[in-house]
Amino acid sequence: MILAISLVVAVVFGSGAFLVLQRDLFRVVVGLTLISNSAFLFIIAAGLTRGTAGFAQGAVPVLPIPEGSAASDPLVQAMALTALVISLSTIALLLSLIYRLYVAHETVDLEDISEAEMRLAEALEREEEPEEEEKPEAGQEEEEIEKRSR
Amino acid sequence: MTGSTLLVLPVGLPWALAVALALLNGRRPWVGWLAVAGLGASLVSVVMLTFRVLREGPVETVTGGWPAGVGIVLRADVLGATFAAVSVGVILVSLVYEVFVGVRSRTFPALVLFLAAGLSGLFLTGDVFNFYVFFEVSMTAAYILTGYREQDYQVRGAFIFAVVNLLGSVIFLIAIAALYHVTGTLEMATVAERVREVNPNSLITIATAIFVAFSLKLGLFPFHFWLPVVYVGSHAPVAAILSGALANIGNYGLLRFGGDILSEELALGATAVLVLGSASIIYGALQAISRREPSEVLAYSTIGQVGYVLVALGIGGTVGFSAALIYAVVNSLNKALLFLVAGLRGPFVAAAFAVGAFSLMGVPPAVGFIGKIAVFKAGLAAGGVIQATLLVALIFLGSALSFVYALQIYQRAFLAKEPQGGLWDKTSPWTARALVVALAALVLAMGLWPEPLLVLGEEAATNLIESGGSP
Numbered sequence: 001m002i003l004a005i006s007l008v009v010a011v012v013f014g015s016g017a018f019l020v021l022q023r024d025l026f027r028v029v030v031g032l033t034l035i036s037n038s039a040f041l042f043i044i045a046a047g048l049t050r051g052t053a054g055f056a057q058g059a060v061p062v063l064p065i066p067e068g069s070a071a072s073d074p075l076v077q078a079m080a081l082t083a084l085v086i087s088l089s090t091i092a093l094l095l096s097l098i099y100r101l102y103v104a105h106e107t108v109d110l111e112d113i114s115e116a117e118m119r120l121a122e123a124l125e126r127e128e129e130p131e132e133e134e135k136p137e138a139g140q141e142e143e144e145i146e147k148r149s150r
Numbered sequence: 151m152t153g154s155t156l157l158v159l160p161v162g163l164p165w166a167l168a169v170a171l172a173l174l175n176g177r178r179p180w181v182g183w184l185a186v187a188g189l190g191a192s193l194v195s196v197v198m199l200t201f202r203v204l205r206e207g208p209v210e211t212v213t214g215g216w217p218a219g220v221g222i223v224l225r226a227d228v229l230g231a232t233f234a235a236v237s238v239g240v241i242l243v244s245l246v247y248e249v250f251v252g253v254r255s256r257t258f259p260a261l262v263l264f265l266a267a268g269l270s271g272l273f274l275t276g277d278v279f280n281f282y283v284f285f286e287v288s289m290t291a292a293y294i295l296t297g298y299r300e301q302d303y304q305v306r307g308a309f310i311f312a313v314v315n316l317l318g319s320v321i322f323l324i325a326i327a328a329l330y331h332v333t334g335t336l337e338m339a340t341v342a343e344r345v346r347e348v349n350p351n352s353l354i355t356i357a358t359a360i361f362v363a364f365s366l367k368l369g370l371f372p373f374h375f376w377l378p379v380v381y382v383g384s385h386a387p388v389a390a391i392l393s394g395a396l397a398n399i400g401n402y403g404l405l406r407f408g409g410d411i412l413s414e415e416l417a418l419g420a421t422a423v424l425v426l427g428s429a430s431i432i433y434g435a436l437q438a439i440s441r442r443e444p445s446e447v448l449a450y451s452t453i454g455q456v457g458y459v460l461v462a463l464g465i466g467g468t469v470g471f472s473a474a475l476i477y478a479v480v481n482s483l484n485k486a487l488l489f490l491v492a493g494l495r496g497p498f499v500a501a502a503f504a505v506g507a508f509s510l511m512g513v514p515p516a517v518g519f520i521g522k523i524a525v526f527k528a529g530l531a532a533g534g535v536i537q538a539t540l541l542v543a544l545i546f547l548g549s550a551l552s553f554v555y556a557l558q559i560y561q562r563a564f565l566a567k568e569p570q571g572g573l574w575d576k577t578s579p580w581t582a583r584a585l586v587v588a589l590a591a592l593v594l595a596m597g598l599w600p601e602p603l604l605v606l607g608e609e610a611a612t613n614l615i616e617s618g619g620s621p
Binding site: 020 | 279281282283286290293294297298302303305306308311312313316317320323324326327328330336
């Protein structure tokens, strides 16, 4: 049982890690979802085998169960639930960030986006450069242009 | 005021106010000032809590009036209260700065308050899982704040920041689940007691996972790749919050989990921690020297400065832990000052930057000197003669390199003739400049009167070692 669960956790984590390394931003988000889901599986699995350390001696469970029957730890399920909600909100935030990038660049491919940004930065630099030289040489340039137009 | 009220106020006040402010338009000045007032009250309560903790020892309360062992424990000791006070202080200064400059987004004040509530919550909790929840509250607010001003590169930076740190959070969550599985409790104090009876093999794995998770937050050397992209793009006060307040999660987490809960595992892995810290110092400083943009230099310098905290942590003992705490506090003040100044132009700004740069290098009147001296002392206390010599030489080299890059920024940003018609032509509002000068004065004052900081470091380290057991 332990082997089966750890295999499942490993496979889910591995496929998530593979997807996170893709260029497509949606795949990155799906990969992150898979990775966090592997963490939830791990948390639940941590409560399946009942350790002696954490079990309160002589505690009465809310739901009456026969003495000595197997029970899983309820605390890990509460933990998984909390983590699930947090992960849901973060994934929603990531999707909204992707949408924001899509609106700006009309693509969700990371390489295309950084290319577009490079182009923008170059365009900005080209705009700035003449401004720097404008002060000493602006007059001359204008004269030259005037000469040419004549 | 009773201890438990003081414990709940720093978390509850900004949280309640944040929920209310989220519905209002944050671009209006009065909304911003309301947030400042709430955060100011929260800072006052944290400082009062720190004084009480120093005088009377740790304050503890169980939420919701549950019996101990059932409810979630809130607990403040010197370490947590100090980090909470510094982080809330840095966030408050950054928020005031942004209100002076002009808030451009509806949600900015509310998000900053959420971040402050999450941070003080995680510094003042005594429960491992609660730590994770508060950590996520502040991180989620930070992801959104990174995209503040909504330039394309900022949104891209926010995406990268969120993806990388979410991975770190998942690793931390797995480590918590494993820690719960082997000890059967989530309460930090009980976990620290029970781990001594656990099979060391499984604990090493857990300790490594926790170390990786916090190093990722801190931007330590092999985990640093995301940090420059995020810091360079983000708006000045956001960068100040990220490096002055949010990075404290990593510092606090390493001190709490390494020094207190898993102290034996830290002692076992001390060599690895020392090597990673040293690599981080050298790598960060060399990269910082090779960059031109001030914010990029500061981002790489952050990677280097984290290394000092790691080295102090690796040395361990009272001297090492107190040096780690003092250096972390000093570093968050320095970085907050420098990042805020980097976004301003006008008279007195260069002077404030010079104070920050001197503090970064560790030149005497500034508080950075106190931090460097503490790490030097820790280095001298380390193991054998060879190790001590190596460490002191390393710290000296790191400081010398920081001299080079700090003065390089000063030269490029403030001494060189600026291109006309650029962004930097406008003089920033005098209020924001006055704020930065006041922060610089604080950095100087703390350097001239270092007694409180040293006492805090000493007390926190003693507490850690007492509760952690082994040296």
